[in-house]
Structures are given as C-alpha cells and as structure tokens.
Amino acid sequence: MIKLSGVSKTVQSGGEPLTILHPLDLTISSGQFLSVVGPSGSGKSTLLGLIAGLDVPSTGSIEVDGIEITSLKEDDLARLRGKKIGFIFQFFHLIPSLSAIENILVPLEIEGVSNASKKALLLLKDVGLADRGHHYPSQLSGGEQQRVAIARALANDPPIILADEPTGNLDSASGRHIVDLLSEVNKNRGTTLILVTHDMALADRSDVMLLMRDGKTNKVGVSA
Numbered sequence: 001m002i003k004l005s006g007v008s009k010t011v012q013s014g015g016e017p018l019t020i021l022h023p024l025d026l027t028i029s030s031g032q033f034l035s036v037v038g039p040s041g042s043g044k045s046t047l048l049g050l051i052a053g054l055d056v057p058s059t060g061s062i063e064v065d066g067i068e069i070t071s072l073k074e075d076d077l078a079r080l081r082g083k084k085i086g087f088i089f090q091f092f093h094l095i096p097s098l099s100a101i102e103n104i105l106v107p108l109e110i111e112g113v114s115n116a117s118k119k120a121l122l123l124l125k126d127v128g129l130a131d132r133g134h135h136y137p138s139q140l141s142g143g144e145q146q147r148v149a150i151a152r153a154l155a156n157d158p159p160i161i162l163a164d165e166p167t168g169n170l171d172s173a174s175g176r177h178i179v180d181l182l183s184e185v186n187k188n189r190g191t192t193l194i195l196v197t198h199d200m201a202l203a204d205r206s207d208v209m210l211l212m213r214d215g216k217t218n219k220v221g222v223s224a
Helices: 044-051 074-084 100-110 116-126 142-154 172-189
Strands: 002-013 016-028 033-037 059-064 085-089 160-164 192-197 208-213 216-221
Touching: 002 044, 016 044, 016 059, 016 216, 033 044, 044 059, 044 160, 044 192, 044 208, 074 085, 085 142, 100 116, 100 142, 116 142, 142 172, 160 172, 172 192
Parallel strands: 033 192, 033 208, 085 160, 160 192
Antiparallel strands: 002 016, 002 059, 208 216
C-alpha cells in the first residue's frame, strides 16, 4: 500500500513560491492500477517522483509498503527503490552499449540474484522478445525497447511499478501493446501499477483515475 498524507510540493520560481502540488491525501491499495492524467505541467511527474522518493515533499508524509520514506537517508531510499519499485520511462533509458539481455541483467546483478541469466531470458520471453536478447537498443524498434525496459523494471519482482508516459514516444499500436503488457503484470502478478499518461483511452483501463490540473487532484473510479 502507498499512502500520502498532506503531501505538497512548492519551489521557488523567480523569487516567488510556486506550488507544483497542492496538499494531497491519497491511498493506493496493493495491487491497484491507478492512472494519473492531466495536461503538461499539472504535477503528474512530480507526484510520481515523490512516491519514488526521488524528490522530497514540502509538507506531509509518504508511506510505501508500510515504510515512511520521507525520513529515510538516501542510501536507505536507494535500497528501498531497488527492492520495491520498478521504473518505466517515456524514453526507455536503456544503456546503449549493452544488449537487451544485458540491460535486464543490470538490476539482477546489483542485487546479487542467483541464476540471473536464466531469469533475464525468462523476462525477455515474457515480453515477447526471446529472440532479440543479443540486439542492442539501436537495433530495436521503439516498442521493442520499451518492452526491454518493462522486463528490466520487473527484474527484481517489485511490488510497485511506476510508469511515466511509457507510451508517449510510441505509435498507437505499440502503445496499446505496452499497456496490455502492464495490465497483464498488474493482474497476473498483483503488482501495484501507477501509470502517468495523457491518453484517456489508456487511463480508462485503470481501476482508479487521478485527474490533475494546476497541481490539484480529483480521484474518480473507472468502470471496467
């Protein structure tokens, strides 16, 4: 479970305070699929960064899986992210000098996982790229690169996946396939999925939708 209590974010802009995220109370249940939608500059990525512990709130507290992360030191935050959170980004962030399977191996080797190569191969198979493991990112399509990024995010079996516009750099067909994959992960693994997107058709597939505008939020249910 993820719980935000009175969380806000204010920064200085031109010598004046600018509130990016107004005080927010939010509970995300384990295994829930939450979409976060809104125009650019509405605070979506800021919210995701706060949940991940990549940014510090101006007010409030954040709990991730029962751990209050706003008081953790950076080393402890890094360990928590390595074990509990998988990230998927719009621009993939694959290491260009490593092959697809080597990119997936990185988090496994950092955590010292036994049989890392076998697990990486299984993850490639899960995302439909069993025959593309030796290819480098430059040799893969955008959709294929994003599937490698999903496999990498799942490498350490995190209970939480944070996806920031994962389809924003893809054509509509590839984008639908990526969301299909993420939905399967959510349903089959019971992984909590938080998806930031501009695409309302994708957001409609979530359990709950968080609408954001000018740093303010409105939570609505979504009919399956």
